[in-house]
Amino acid sequence: MAKAPLARARTTPATLNPRAGFPKGVPPRAIGPFLARTHIAYFSMELAVRSEMHTYCGGLGLLAGDTARACADLEIPVVFVTMLSRLGYLRQEIDRDGQQVELPDRWDPRSWCQRLPTMVTLEIEGRSVRVRPWLTILKGPKGFQVPILLLDTDVDGNSEEDRTLTDSLYGGDATYQLKQEIILGLGGLRVLRALGFDIHTYHMNEGHASLLTLDLLNESRTAPRKSGPRRTPYNIPGVRRQCVFTTHTPVKAGHHRYGYDLFKRLLPGEIDLAALKSLAGKDRLNLTLLGMNLSDYVNGVSRQHAETTRQMFPRQRIHAVTNGVHVATWTHPAFAKLYDSRFPRWRQEPEVLVRALHLADSEVWDCHQVTKQELLERILQASGTAFDPEALTIGFARRMTAYKRPLLLFEDTGRLAELASQRRFQVVLAGKAHPRDKAGKEAIRRIHELARELDGKVSCVFLPNYDMEWAKALVAGCDVWLNTPLPPMEASGTSGIKAALNGGLNLSVLDGWWAEGCIEGVNGWSIAHTEGKDSDRRDAATLYDQLEKVVLPCYYTETGRWCSMMKQSIANVGSYFTSQRMLRQYAADAYLH
């Protein structure tokens, strides 16, 4: 296949004069300070920079955002690449029947980002598609800056259809999604080159970014080895040395796969198809497999998830880097003030939170009352429901999808009401369902129905439009953070970690990070899972037993013990499951190897 192998050759760097073409553009000078020191690029389809920028959907995007924030704290030079997602993921409203209504979630990039005067061109489906980056910068506590590039195809010269390709996060059909993956992977890589970055390590956060390897493969042929005509011309070890891959998906069906016909239609001649099939799957294009096969370092996001991934991909060497959260972002100001006064360096070095056991019971209890009161006021405002500040408050908020079992708590509403008649508790729920996730949407409708049924017995409120702002309020203000995934589906999960940083106690199925973090009765509680038919019913019974016999009595009759558990939660979970620890691990094991 005789074809120009160099991505650089197909790239049009800085094609437009900033003054002429981009009245609001800034000189590429904005990127200058980053070029010499930055040799690592992190690619993610979604990335939660701030709540006003609707460039995220759930845990994957929050993880990417927290990773960027940790880079700013630890002064690790990484450039991040994501999509502009002008219409966001979705804005959720709930109609009278409890059905999710999905609206565009538009945001204005000009408020938070600068448009860079650079453009690259991709050939997709026989058309030239221009991709332009926007830049936003995260600043660390000492001023260290981390650049985030957001890719945009709403550019003059693109067809109407192509202009919408960077609108909707996870929107559209398979064709739209594969085009987005082409833009993220190939577009992102070429934008970095056009801006002048010299990247040595490409970190792909999930398979959405894997197509960047196509350019790397093509480049690797520029120095072909004299190894005979029958050997692949691509220098695969050379590509692998440049790539790091993190997988988040715990089941085979979760891995995006495309027909090769679609791929050939969108990217004809991009790559030797036989070679691609040997890397990405014989019958269908599996982007996870492609990323894994072309990365020297591959990891799952918890120890258990790494083990599950090894069973799914037995030929791969899978490391484990357990996810963490950015402590300064997820700690409520009331707790942050307490930590500032006792552990001055906790933001940069969250390990010191291990000394939380030295705090007085009254200190953590009082802080939590502040965060709880604030949450209850917000719930009142949003829903009209007045929660009882004295009553145990249970929170469940995350993407609404079947494997997270949002209805498990309501498996036996009779038992639930009976429990609440003995010792009061109230439940707050939130979460969006993907527009095509029927089960997730049905769960939202059913929760509303059940909340009406339980009215007067158990207060249940569903808050619409779960986002970063709601997450902050909820993880800080709930007494108990509930998670009921079907193992091993929760690759890691992170919201329970956020709760722990604020003295929240986790009550969860032992899956993902909690399988590592839980010390039964010390920093939270488990919900035993049993395999087999009717497992939901049995797991729910275990959950009710834990509430009845352990959690509710502890809350109402052993305040001292509860406070001690809050401190253990901060000390054990908050000191270890942090994005700083996670990033140091990536830096030592994946970036610097």
Ligand SMILES: *Cc1c(COP(=O)(O)O)cnc(C)c1O
């Ligand atoms: C932390 C967070 C998540 C991830 O929560 P999980 O418990 O890991 O599912 C999702 N959405 C938002 C807004 C978050 O802040």
